[in-house]
Amino acid sequence: MTASGTNSPAGGRASVSAAWELLLPVASAPARGRGRALQTALREAVRSGRLAPGTRLPASRELAADLGVSRGLVTEAYEQLTAESYLRSGRGSGTWVSGSARAAAGGARDLAPRARRVSVDFRPGTPDLSLFPRSAWAAAHRSALGRLPHGALGYPDPRGLPELRDALAALLTRRRGVVADPERLLVCSGVAQATTLLGFVLHGRGIRTVGVEDPGSPEHTALFASAGVATAPVPLDEEGLALEPLARSGVRAVVTTPAHQFPTGVAYSAARRSRLLEWARQTGGLVVEDDYDGDFRYDRAPVGSLQGLDPERVAYTGSVSKSLAPGLRLGWLIAPASMTDELVDRKRTMDLGNPALDQAVLADFVSGGGYDRQLRRCQRAYRERRDVLTRALAEHVPGSEVSGVAAGLHAIARLPEGWGPEAEFAERAAGAGIAVRLLREYGTARPAEGCVRLVLGYAHLAPADIVRGVRALAGLGRKPS
Numbered sequence: 001m002t003a004s005g006t007n008s009p010a011g012g013r014a015s016v017s018a019a020w021e022l023l024l025p026v027a028s029a030p031a032r033g034r035g036r037a038l039q040t041a042l043r044e045a046v047r048s049g050r051l052a053p054g055t056r057l058p059a060s061r062e063l064a065a066d067l068g069v070s071r072g073l074v075t076e077a078y079e080q081l082t083a084e085s086y087l088r089s090g091r092g093s094g095t096w097v098s099g100s101a102r103a104a105a106g107g108a109r110d111l112a113p114r115a116r117r118v119s120v121d122f123r124p125g126t127p128d129l130s131l132f133p134r135s136a137w138a139a140a141h142r143s144a145l146g147r148l149p150h151g152a153l154g155y156p157d158p159r160g161l162p163e164l165r166d167a168l169a170a171l172l173t174r175r176r177g178v179v180a181d182p183e184r185l186l187v188c189s190g191v192a193q194a195t196t197l198l199g200f201v202l203h204g205r206g207i208r209t210v211g212v213e214d215p216g217s218p219e220h221t222a223l224f225a226s227a228g229v230a231t232a233p234v235p236l237d238e239e240g241l242a243l244e245p246l247a248r249s250g251v252r253a254v255v256t257t258p259a260h261q262f263p264t265g266v267a268y269s270a271a272r273r274s275r276l277l278e279w280a281r282q283t284g285g286l287v288v289e290d291d292y293d294g295d296f297r298y299d300r301a302p303v304g305s306l307q308g309l310d311p312e313r314v315a316y317t318g319s320v321s322k323s324l325a326p327g328l329r330l331g332w333l334i335a336p337a338s339m340t341d342e343l344v345d346r347k348r349t350m351d352l353g354n355p356a357l358d359q360a361v362l363a364d365f366v367s368g369g370g371y372d373r374q375l376r377r378c379q380r381a382y383r384e385r386r387d388v389l390t391r392a393l394a395e396h397v398p399g400s401e402v403s404g405v406a407a408g409l410h411a412i413a414r415l416p417e418g419w420g421p422e423a424e425f426a427e428r429a430a431g432a433g434i435a436v437r438l439l440r441e442y443g444t445a446r447p448a449e450g451c452v453r454l455v456l457g458y459a460h461l462a463p464a465d466i467v468r469g470v471r472a473l474a475g476l477g478r479k480p481s
């Protein structure tokens, strides 16, 4: 379905994100009820917020063609909802979701009190949830429900449904160069649960401290802590985790994000990857690979996983949280053979396995090619948004510098000298309604005075919002007198 009618009022090319797919069921309504069905679906989409205020609707001809209904029916629906104030239209400028539509419709969640309204939220970590492939997922759901025997709804194998383990093993082998034996692949609730499971098993082997990247994700520290394992920060350099501090730290396990380090955006060099594995062999250590952003590289083909180079020294973890949605809570863990049984036992006692139906749906989605299509779709959208961000920074914040490889869902921007101190800058940004994260929030190093480094998440933002946010940041360069 086309999404060319999603330009924002600000005029920039907006996301391909408007969820027109949610109108698809209209096409299958009985012919006589289609007009009403379209109006109801549109009204509900605005009420629920799935069509956000300011979203431009496709031209009536375009939507009619996409839905396979007459143009008159779409025009009528637009007119009716305009009369009800859900939509507004201007002569020759198209039809938009009205700014006050949700409040007018009694959108309760929208009326909840908020301390401070954030107009642009650059905080990293979220994909564009409106890119979730609702129709394809619904089709996979129907197909899974249709084919699953009753017995499949009993307690699942704690390792995961065999068909999902097969599908994921094939996917990870093909896309990420993982050595993936389905017998060793454990389906779990995201990288978060994979990390916790590893924490428990390492704890059971007497390991009380695990190395983590500094700067790095605070999640790793919190998750290991929940298993009774402390973390030791290990600094990074421009090639990845610094090996001498790692050796000095004395840890026997270390967590890494080699594809696109979170948050610095460094991709581990080939030399650093092999030296890290050498460290693991010499010390009998374990490298935990969080394949963060491994699917999204924009300047070249993604570098394969570290695990593929030495599967007996690396525990590989990944999830659909960035490619589909974090709310699915679906991920995977492939650990060295010596750890697999203990991990499965832990998983069993933790939750008796992931929901069977969700696993069956993902299995169908992956093996039917839907997952590859989704990755291509996200890749196109996120690459464009990163380009928009870097261009906007170059134009509106001259002297700023973007670092890290062209990959993932966030970038690091160093603002010009003299824009700090950082804490004061962050406060000015918050005052202007721009939510940002400072790089230093993720690590232990003290920043250079006056130098502001931001971790800017862009994937969840429409291009016009990225430009708006960067313009607002540019206005914060001079300190108020």
Ligand SMILES: Cc1ncc(COP(=O)(O)O)c(C=O)c1O
Pocket (backbone or CB within 6 Å): 125, 189, 190, 191, 192, 193, 217, 218, 219, 257, 262, 290, 292, 318, 319, 320, 321, 326, 331
């Ligand atoms: C670096 C990193 N890895 C993994 C996760 C957790 O991901 P999942 O949703 O797969 O559990 C997070 C969550 O914030 C993260 O920051």
